[in-house]
Amino acid sequence: NAGVMQNPRHLVRRRGQEARLRCSPMKGHSHVYWYRQLPEEGLKFMVYLQKENIIDESGMPKERFSAEFPKEGPSILRIQQVVRGDSAAYFCASSPRLNTGELFFGEGSRLTVL
Amino acid sequence: DQQVKQNSPSLSVQEGRISILNCDYTNSMFDYFLWYKKYPAEGPTFLISISSIKDKNEDGRFTVFLNKSAKHLSLHIVPSQPGDSAVYFCAASGAQGGSEKLVFGKGTKLTVNP
Numbered sequence: 001n002a003g004v005m006q007n008p009r010h011l012v013r014r015r016g017q018e019a020r021l022r023c024s025p026m027k028g029h030s031h032v033y034w035y036r037q038l039p040e041e042g043l044k045f046m047v048y049l050q051k052e053n054i055i056d057e058s059g060m061p062k063e064r065f066s067a068e069f070p071k072e073g074p075s076i077l078r079i080q081q082v083v084r085g086d087s088a089a090y091f092c093a094s095s096p097r098l099n100t101g102e103l104f105f106g107e108g109s110r111l112t113v114l
Numbered sequence: 115d116q117q118v119k120q121n122s123p124s125l126s127v128q129e130g131r132i133s134i135l136n137c138d139y140t141n142s143m144f145d146y147f148l149w150y151k152k153y154p155a156e157g158p159t160f161l162i163s164i165s166s167i168k169d170k171n172e173d174g175r176f177t178v179f180l181n182k183s184a185k186h187l188s189l190h191i192v193p194s195q196p197g198d199s200a201v202y203f204c205a206a207s208g209a210q211g212g213s214e215k216l217v218f219g220k221g222t223k224l225t226v227n228p
Contacts, residue, residue, distance in 0.1 A: 042118075042203060042219050042220040091158070101146055101208075105159065107155070
């Protein structure tokens, strides 16, 4: 009965490279959310997806960031041409249905941009 | 524009005493409030929640109080235990028509001393 699985746990990239973060939701959960936590900040909503659909991407930066949740496989958060300001912890969460906010979070992927 | 505010970055209490964590919000459209607990290098875990139509919710040692007129909520932990030492995030949902998007405060680091 695995929880939300994120990988990699730690990722180091140089400026200009691409970062791909993966998230497998809990079994039976069809709703996936990505949040970002900058140093000394709270978590900020980025995107909400269901299988093959982006439902709400209002928290995603307009450029370089994209997310997907394909029919098969994990959800992917992709950051192109990373910059130092992208250094953060990226948390994925899932839920079995649209609910009142009780989400199950993964352990996060910590991205460091050199 | 911080809609959910936790004005105390840290709190230190003695084991067995009460811990009170506070949270203020600005958006009166929020209809659900939650507390998440986070240990270092782990994802947040859901602790307790309260609907905006209630003023109190209790679960074991944890009680959340909501004062809608003051736009204020608090989490009481009685008695506090060393294992409660963690960062506590206040979160709110529902303001933008969908309850899937959580707005988090910056967190309060609670230390319970033996």
